[in-house]
Amino acid sequence: MKKASLIKMAAFLAASFAIQLSGAKAALAETAEANYALYCVQCHGSAGTGKGINAPYLAVAPRNHTSDKDMSSLTDDGIALAIKEGGAAVSKSTQMPAWKSVLTDAEIKDLVAHLRKMCKCSFKKP
Amino acid sequence: MKGKNMKKTVVITALLALVLASSQAFAADGAALVKSNKCDSCHKMTGPAVKTLKEIEARKAPDLFYAGSKFNKDWLVKFLQNPSQIRPAGTVYTNFLKKGEQDTVAEPPKCASKLDAGGAAAVADYLMTLKDASMKTGVAKLGEFSKAKAKMLIIKTEACNGCHRIEGNGGVSCPTFEGIGARLNPDFVYNFVQHPQQFDPKIWMAKRELAENDLQLIVNYIASLK
Numbered sequence: 001m002k003k004a005s006l007i008k009m010a011a012f013l014a015a016s017f018a019i020q021l022s023g024a025k026a027a028l029a030e031t032a033e034a035n036y037a038l039y040c041v042q043c044h045g046s047a048g049t050g051k052g053i054n055a056p057y058l059a060v061a062p063r064n065h066t067s068d069k070d071m072s073s074l075t076d077d078g079i080a081l082a083i084k085e086g087g088a089a090v091s092k093s094t095q096m097p098a099w100k101s102v103l104t105d106a107e108i109k110d111l112v113a114h115l116r117k118m119c120k121c122s123f124k125k126p
Numbered sequence: 127m128k129g130k131n132m133k134k135t136v137v138i139t140a141l142l143a144l145v146l147a148s149s150q151a152f153a154a155d156g157a158a159l160v161k162s163n164k165c166d167s168c169h170k171m172t173g174p175a176v177k178t179l180k181e182i183e184a185r186k187a188p189d190l191f192y193a194g195s196k197f198n199k200d201w202l203v204k205f206l207q208n209p210s211q212i213r214p215a216g217t218v219y220t221n222f223l224k225k226g227e228q229d230t231v232a233e234p235p236k237c238a239s240k241l242d243a244g245g246a247a248a249v250a251d252y253l254m255t256l257k258d259a260s261m262k263t264g265v266a267k268l269g270e271f272s273k274a275k276a277k278m279l280i281i282k283t284e285a286c287n288g289c290h291r292i293e294g295n296g297g298v299s300c301p302t303f304e305g306i307g308a309r310l311n312p313d314f315v316y317n318f319v320q321h322p323q324q325f326d327p328k329i330w331m332a333k334r335e336l337a338e339n340d341l342q343l344i345v346n347y348i349a350s351l352k
Contacts, residue, residue, distance in 0.1 A: 042297070042299040043289075047227075051227060053215060053298050053299055054299055057287060058297075086332075093285075094284065094285060098333070099332050101322070102329070102332065102333075
């Protein structure tokens with residue numbers, strides 16, 4: 001009897017954990033890699049170095065996401081704000097649009113982590 | 127006199143019915159041509175729009191299930207007889223990307239279907255029946271506008287030329303502005319610029335917060351590029 005209760009409890013916990021996992025997956029619609037490949041690469045380039053197909057036509061060069069020097073001067077919140085609200089929100093170029101109409105907050109958070117992997121850096125206080 | 131008027135009304139009604147019937151028959155011919163030309167092997171002919179990046183990647187040609195809201199019919203008739211490249215980097219630029227120190231694009235394929243004048247008119251008639259019921263109509267207010275002001279907004283402030291080729295110069299990941307005024311219904315331009323994701327939830331053009339007069343300025347400028 002006791003053993004059966006324990007088994008039931010374990011099954012309940014496992015099911016709850018599975019539901020939580022699938023919920024998290026549903027909230028995050030696309031991976032950061034996939035979002036970067038469509039929305040960012042057109043200007044920032046497939047290598048993230050700022051050499052996208054549109055870059056030659058932009059008045060201000062797109063940021064090099066692989067540059068430790070450039071990226072470590074930015075906070076995670078600042079990067080997220082630039083993606084969500086556009087360059088103007090962080091006193092940068094208006095050529096960087098606000099992506100909040102296509103990316104969720106969770107996807108933007110994931111993109112920030114992806115950018116940190118690209119630059120292999122974190123924010124450093126100047 | 128009364129009899130004459132009655133005769134006139136009957137003739138006009140008959141003529142109108144004939145015109146309506148022939149345009150419906152034409153649209154039916156167009157639907158048959160769309161089917162026999164297998165347009166749906168590349169174009170999505172029925173909604174709803176795709177909602178995942180995987181489906182975007184699989185897109186071979188622009189969606190046509192709201193073509194009647196999007197295009198001007200006269201332009202469609204000409205285009206269907208001689209399709210040209212509207213998106214310099216292809217329908218979905220990522221599929222033609224040549225990765226390198228400076229990314230470039232490979233030559234994207236052109237639409238292989240070319241119709242004769244009659245076929246093009248029939249298909250255009252059919253495409254014009256494919257409407258987006260949710261699109262606001264009668265919203266574009268065309269009139270006199272300052273081209274200099276419009277260009278300041280489009281190029282300096284909104285940087286549309288970052289992704290679109292405008293007057294021979296600009297980005298390549300999105301459709302060219304060359305001939306865009308002849309191509310697109312001004313009401314569609316108004317709706318699309320206001321909220322691109324309304325038509326295509328995963329489109330790589332961000333929604334912009336534009337004041338009504340700025341939106342109208344953009345719509346007017348685009349409509350002038352014929």
